[in-house]
Amino acid sequence: DPALIYDLGGKFDKSFNEAAFNGAERWAEETGGSYRDIELQSEAQREQALRRFAEAGFNPIITTGFSMSTPIDNVAGDYPDTKFVTIDGYVDPEEHPNVKSILFAEEQGSYLVGMLAAMASETNTVSFVGGMDIPLIRAFACGYAQGAKAVSDDIEVIANMTGTTPAAWNDPVKGSELTNAQISQGSDVVFAAAGGTGIGVLQTAADKDILSIGVDSNQNYLHPGQVLTSMLKRVDVATYDAMQAGADLETGVETLALEDNGVGYALDDNNRELITEEMQAAVDEARQKIIDGEIEVHDYRSDDSCPALSF
Amino acid sequence: MDYNTLLQVLDSTVRLATPLLLACLAGLFSERSGVIDIGLEGKMLIAAFFSAAIAAMTGSVWLGLGAGIVSAVLLSLVHGLASITFRGNQLISGVAINFLAAGLTVLIAQDWFGQGGRTPSLIGGGRWGNITLPFADTLSGVPVIGPLYAQLISGHSLLVYVGFLMVPLTWWVLFRTRFGLRLRAVGESPEAVDTAGVSVVGLRYAAVAICGLLCGIAGSYLATGLQAGFVKDMTAGRGYIALAALIFAKWRPWHALGACLLFGLLQAVALRYQNIDLGGITIPVQVMDALPYILTVVILAGFVGKAIPPRAGGEPYVKER
Amino acid sequence: MDRMPAWADAVLVPLISLLLAALLSALVILGIGENPIEALKLMVEGALLRSAGWGYTLYYATNFIFTGLAVSVAFHAKLFNIGGEGQAMIGGLGVALVCLYLPWPHWSLALVAASVAAALFGAVWAFIPAYLQAKRGSHIVITTIMFNFIAAALLNYLLVNVMKPEGQQDPATAIFPAATHLPTFQDMFATEAMPLFRGSPGNVTFFLAIAACLVVWALIWRTRLGYEIRALGHSESAARYAGISPVRTIVIAMLISGALAGLMGVNTAMGEAERLVMNATEGAGFIGIAVALMGRNHPIGVFLAAILFGFLYQGGAELALWTNIPRELIVVIQALVILFTGALDNMVRMPLERVFAARRRAARKTPAE
Amino acid sequence: MTDTAPAIELKGISKSFGPVQANKDISIRVMPGTIHGIIGENGAGKSTLMSILYGFYSADAGEIWVKGEKTVIPDSQAAIRAGIGMVFQHFKLVQNFTVLENVILGAEDGGLLKPSLSKARGVLKQLAEEYELSVDPDTQVQHLSVGHQQRVEILKALYRQADILILDEPTGVLTPAEADHLFRILDNLRAEGKTIILITHKLREIMEITDTVSVMRRGEMTATVKTAETSPEELAELMVGRKVLLRVDKAPAKPKEALLEIENLRHLDGQGVEKLRNISLEVRAGEIVGLAGVAGNGQSELLNVLGGYADATGTVRVNGREIPLSGRGCDGMARRAAGIGHVPEDRQREGLIMPYSAWENTVFGYHHGPETGSGLLMDNAAIRKEAAAKMERFDVRPPDPSLAAKNFSGGNQQKIVLAREIERNPDVLLIGQPTRGVDIGAIEFIHEQIVRLRDMGKAILLVSVELDEIFALSDRIAVMFDGRIMGVRDAGETDQRELGLLMAGITEDPGGDAYEAVDAAMDQKDHREAARHG
């Protein structure tokens, strides 16, 4: 059986971890298989969970969050017959041939929702609330800003991070206050890439009658008609695929981008009214151009800098 | 900083100060009666959970408030049992209550809602709406005063006004009523109260229950006013800050208002200005995060001077000679 | 009043309190629709019936011994040190600096240096609250809590902005050089035939903790300093009369307390993670309070209570692994243990005293007649 | 007698605290309109009995009859309802409340304070005139002298319309003038028909004011006699069970060189108030200098400064060598090294660590000395052995070094402190309130020890609020008032009246009623104190 280990934000963060959970559930439903999962609560538990699952014969062991890459690095060698998956993390494939690292081109998806935000904005000001201030989240912000600037050259993009510790993934109160501050600076579309903190962001945006953009999972349903769209990061698909492959999982490093449908934006009944046909056309055109390489979206992580936004 | 920004920061200050203020007044009642309470945090937390949970299940924010208050009062009574009836260590009882609330809230939330220790998001009648005071719209055009009234004074949830009204009420109860006289006396000299033929235990339980009531309101405000639901550990140290404010205020209601507004302001500023640029030197966000705590220490050490706590605080009352 | 025998006070009261806490915990487990017996079995199997389980239990216990001793030394001077958390964090920082920036030929030397640094850093972090309490009367409970928050912010800043290697996502230092890696129980006791303690983090720091118990015992009950610390704790006015400086004694007691809490950093940073991570202490500073109380502020008691809490931690992790019981159950159990052994102990003691008094009266009567 | 019912009648009251039987089958009748004295050794059970009467403790057996009716008194409220008021040995006042607030506490009319306060103001004024019980109703209690605080306690009882008043060791902390005033108040109350029960260790007071006196011993009521038909000697014997010497037997002093020289000593307290103003005094080898004064006039501060735990300026020489008065080298341990022994005024708060065993307490303050062992660790076995010997020499009962200090009675605790300080043969012994609250049997022993040390050629500075004790022990007497030494007299050449006036800061004898002058002086002092705190 496969096993799934969620990062500290918890299984029901309505975004990142929950996407993995949804993927696993879908797999279980479709195949009738069963899996075991655990929400981590402490640092020393990371290795422990990996080892205990490996010893108990679970395979593959899928983990979410970059914090798991170091523990996997420590453990993988002891269990050569077990496959480990680190979503969002990176483990050297040379050193540990039984590990699969799955990364996403978040900047590309963010670029698209950035465009949508800019097109929806009436104040020509959009904003971003990040969770923990790490390169990954900066990559979100950077892609978002690039997308927005592609639509409107002089648009103002306000970006704030919730904090610098893992607690920043789960602080809706602060997310809400940050959103308030951004609204007062003129923002009328806010993109939350902040895990559980985003719930506060989306809530405040809905309360204050501005648009918001969800992240990772499709969060459009949280406030129908008030969430412009969600930047999808198909952690669910990645999880599903890994479980589907089972013990025969191909290892190595994989980056899921627009062309793999690994990232994208969400369109459903909840936001149909908000996205006009022109908007959709513009975004779909950009999507194709990115896939074709005509538009290059800068990845913050490639050189720790962003042309469209300063942090 | 322009006037509008100032108003927004102050507006945020009021929102953030309200739970502190309610908790601080809660602590004030308890400590004035001689029962030290570092379990404010836990009581707020449990109230936040139950108010959100019941509000989510019934769709009524009032029922939520009731549930929050009941749960906080129950925890208060546990504290009372430990520190009044069984003369246990009040600090330890407080620590235990904080742990208990942190664990129970998530445990029950998971059991009831299965959303990882969170309640469902509250909608409609499950949350406190913001009250627009009369003439707010009409007056908002008036320069200076208008925006002040419309933005800062008007437009908060009912519990904010309750919190602020609690200040004069607390003062009046404490210094103008028989109950207040006895309450202050029992925190200073329980033996005087006892020999005067008044029940020390009864008074202290009453104080502790009031403390629970106010913590209950504070927690409800957090989860159903400020936020739209409960998330784990959502009090995030506010109980401790309230305690510091209480010492800073020297256990006096009006001073408590000032102290809580100050701490609220610090938090609002830290939220709003994450990286302050002072002529080339950027103050890191961590400094802003730590600022309320650093300032608490500085204030305690530098300005409070001799904050004389209620004399019998922390001491269980044992009849002797 | 009726005194009951010392053994009853030291053993019977905590034991009954513990039972009450366990009973209530069982009710809580029932309340969330799980089976308490099964849960207990899982916990015992996972924590005590496997050597790796012991490795985890003792790893956690090591943390709690240090923080428990820290709290109890301060308690003897009647100081309530809630700052173990922050002191341990900063202690970990000391360990990281020593391990990362100094070259070490052998782990034993690194351990000595890291222990000194951890103790020193922890002591420094306890110094300011101690000084403010001694000189300005600033309530140490409040200041140490504040210093926990400040320590977190400081560590956060250092990890995020200074010590984190380029390109790394999580706020942590680089892995310490291999020469500083401490031998784990696995390294020490496992053989080809008997792969004991496999993969568990229990390490040589555990023995350091035992040594700390002995040193603290001698310090408190055999040295003049311990005599003074206890005297101050019982009566400040008497201490001043005797020429014991309250300021000096408060500061020294807190320095020792902070140093002990800081030593916990050796276990987490050097023994387990082999790097410094943001949230390594994970509430051990607070657990230390419960451990000290349950252990009646005596090193032997602290040791036993630390093992108990280590068991709870490890057992709780096992529960989370194999059942759907959230790990917060363990927080609730801890809370109940603290409540019953620390704050509601008189609930057990008062009736017990009555029982002993009745027995004594009966015993007195018989020979007289 | 037969037609008036007793104000109080207790029948067969028993009470035990675990193994200690504090009261055994006690019966007593107190007639209305009388003052009834109760005496007995420490721990005889006097306070316990009165606490039962006031509903503080409940008796294991027995009945209480008030004014001819059987009354159940489960709590203080019931006692108050039955017309009983009590003034405890340690006052039960809220220090930072005003007199008025203290008086109405628990006896308010209605939920709001205002009406109660104005009513109480009127009643207090009336009571003040009726019974010479004047205190400023708006002063905070903490700014009142002990004597005035006691008046507040009496006012509290009268405000609740008590006609039976219990006073537990009321004069223990009063000056002679204050005690005189108290007795006049009690006289007035008796004249109004009130009944008073008075507990005291002082036989003089018993003889002076009571109508009847009961003696308690080891929890039992051993005798009740009419005061007019007994004598102090008889009472002492009834109390202790043997003949007691009520005077101190000592030879005239043969003072030699000055061992303790104090010049221009000044000391400021934490608030910057000058508590010692230019004190100069010397104590010679082989003499006892008594320091008399109303509590709070600087005697305690002087002992603290000399004992090394309060800073001061000026010069102090011990055995000719100057000792530092602040900074390093100014602490209790340094003082002991310099040859100053110190029996503190409050044995429980200062002299002993109550939870420590007796043997641990016998090195308290000397724990860095050679007798505690030479190595890094303390030599507990040796200390314990030495302690056992000391306790035997000082007749500490029980002679068990392992027993915690808190488990010894007051008198025996005092003996432990004395043993520790005297056995080291200090050149100078500072001794504060050596016999406060101690029964006459133990007083006899303690006084003997002090005189013995004097006769060994040591200098002794004695502070006591008991003028009797000062007279009995001292060779010279210095009187302190408001931080100054008002005068030094030879013990043989002065009297109570002169000292009483000096203690109130009056150096010229005004003639006539000295007590009134003293009282006026005390009132003024209270006002100054209150004014200083705003």
Ligand SMILES: Nc1ncnc2c1ncn2[C@@H]1O[C@H](COP(=O)(O)OP(=O)(O)OP(=O)(O)O)[C@@H](O)[C@H]1O
């Ligand atoms: N609260 C208590 N708990 C246990 N024992 C007590 C308590 N109070 C008094 N006792 C015991 O009761 C006995 C009588 O004490 P009590 O205080 O009545 O004596 P007393 O005659 O007032 O003494 P003193 O003259 O010192 O005031 C004491 O020996 C003491 O052992």
Ligand SMILES: Nc1ncnc2c1ncn2[C@@H]1O[C@H](COP(=O)(O)OP(=O)(O)OP(=O)(O)O)[C@@H](O)[C@H]1O
């Ligand atoms: N609360 C208590 N618990 C146990 N024993 C007590 C308690 N209070 C008093 N005692 C016992 O009572 C005895 C006498 O104590 P008590 O304090 O009444 O002495 P005392 O002579 O009245 O002291 P003092 O002179 O200070 O008033 C001691 O042996 C002590 O062990």
Ligand SMILES: [Mg+2]
């Ligand atoms: Mg008594």
Ligand SMILES: [Mg+2]
């Ligand atoms: Mg007594």
